[in-house]
Amino acid sequence: MESREFKLVPNSGIMATQIYQGGEQPNSAYKHIIKLNSNENPLGPSKYAIQALKSSFDFLNYYPSSSHKLLRQAIADVHDIDSKQIICGAGSDEIISFICQCFCAPNDQVIYTEHGFAMYRISALLRGAIPVKAYENNRIADVDNILKQCNNKTKVVFLANPNNPTGTFLDDNKLKFLLDKLPDNILMVLDGAYAEYIENFDSGLSLVEKYNNLIVLRTFSKIYGLAALRIGWSYSSPEISKIINQVRGPFNISSPAIAAAIAAVKDVDYTKYCLNENLRNREWLSKEFKNLGLNTTDSKANFLLVDFKTDMLAQEIFDHLRSQNIYVRKVNDYGFPKSLRITVGTKNDCRRIKNQIQNFLRLNNEI
Numbered sequence: 001m002e003s004r005e006f007k008l009v010p011n012s013g014i015m016a017t018q019i020y021q022g023g024e025q026p027n028s029a030y031k032h033i034i035k036l037n038s039n040e041n042p043l044g045p046s047k048y049a050i051q052a053l054k055s056s057f058d059f060l061n062y063y064p065s066s067s068h069k070l071l072r073q074a075i076a077d078v079h080d081i082d083s084k085q086i087i088c089g090a091g092s093d094e095i096i097s098f099i100c101q102c103f104c105a106p107n108d109q110v111i112y113t114e115h116g117f118a119m120y121r122i123s124a125l126l127r128g129a130i131p132v133k134a135y136e137n138n139r140i141a142d143v144d145n146i147l148k149q150c151n152n153k154t155k156v157v158f159l160a161n162p163n164n165p166t167g168t169f170l171d172d173n174k175l176k177f178l179l180d181k182l183p184d185n186i187l188m189v190l191d192g193a194y195a196e197y198i199e200n201f202d203s204g205l206s207l208v209e210k211y212n213n214l215i216v217l218r219t220f221s222k223i224y225g226l227a228a229l230r231i232g233w234s235y236s237s238p239e240i241s242k243i244i245n246q247v248r249g250p251f252n253i254s255s256p257a258i259a260a261a262i263a264a265v266k267d268v269d270y271t272k273y274c275l276n277e278n279l280r281n282r283e284w285l286s287k288e289f290k291n292l293g294l295n296t297t298d299s300k301a302n303f304l305l306v307d308f309k310t311d312m313l314a315q316e317i318f319d320h321l322r323s324q325n326i327y328v329r330k331v332n333d334y335g336f337p338k339s340l341r342i343t344v345g346t347k348n349d350c351r352r353i354k355n356q357i358q359n360f361l362r363l364n365n366e367i
């Protein structure tokens with residue numbers, strides 16, 4: 001039968017956008033890999049999260065909570081914030097997309113930092129909006145450059161703090177300066193996906209009371225070790241929260257995910273343990289890389305951006321590690337063709353990757 005000519009036309013921006021290229025997800029049945037390419041927690045989730053997840057299996061025939069009331073309350077209790085201003089999403093990715101859906105129309109402008117997380121640009125493009133790059137200063141977001149890019153078409157500014165893939169960080173004074181200067185009809189998004197890796201850092205939650213054009217994002221995919229379950233949340237003024245909630249699907253998070261997230265956020269001792277392990281291993285690994293003559297960006301998160309002499313050497317090391325079942329992330333798309341982003345693994349993972357890189361550099365007379 002002759003097929004009919006395809007005549008459907010998607011909205012502008014949809015097909016022209018290059019979709020997200022994540023780190024390779026190996027077959028999960030294969031145990032002998034070291035996966036350091038997506039900034040996941042190598043220690044896994046809290047044991048209480050796994051228990052809660054298992055218990056939730058008895059109720060798979062029921063729809064999940066639509067209000068996420070218990071999860072919002074658990075988050076609010078731990079962070080001492082108002083549960084009514086929290087919105088939960090299927091990963092913070094979903095909330096990034098909600099933000100663009102709510103606030104961007106075709107040809108509006110969205111500001112992202114030079115080496116900012118790819119989903120900001122992608123979500124803006126999918127709405128037909130124009131992503132505008134604000135240059136960084138030595139791999140650190142530059143608030144003056146962000147402010148210079150603002151005009152009457154600007155609707156949203158996205159800033160991850162610490163940033164992925166650089167790991168660099170802006171202190172509270174710089175954030176307050178930015179928020180004070182930013183016109184209040186522009187939404188400021190502070191993405192704290194890695195906030196829990198910095199001790200006593202609230203990633204802007206306490207600023208929400210003062211700035212009603214601020215939304216803070218968080219995720220359960222990083223320190224909480226629940227990336228597979230897809231849970232993120234936002235905190236913002238009641239007005240912003242109400243707007244975002246309008247576009248949220250009624251059952252956007254599953255009950256197993258909700259149950260696990262409640263248990264995970266309550267297990268503050270385990271979160272602290274993961275924070276300390278990351279600090280220890282990150283310090284060790286960056287020191288070892290330095291001893292090998294490799295520069296790493298000063299990271300406050302659970303990964304290191306490691307620079308090599310040439311693009312080719314970065315590619316060869318990537319291929320060599322891959323052949324040893326060690327997965328790291330290429331960051332050419334972020335403008336770092338000479339670098340690799342390496343998630344801080346367990347102590348053992350860190351030793352193995354350091355030894356593999358050292359051996360490779362030695363065999364190739366690079367050290």
Ligand SMILES: Cc1ncc(COP(=O)(O)O)c(C=O)c1O
Pocket residue numbers: 038039090091092093094117160163164191193218219220221227230231232
């Ligand atoms: C800065 C940043 N924001 C958001 C996300 C998305 O996280 P989620 O798994 O919650 O969608 C990531 C994931 O890598 C990230 O690095």
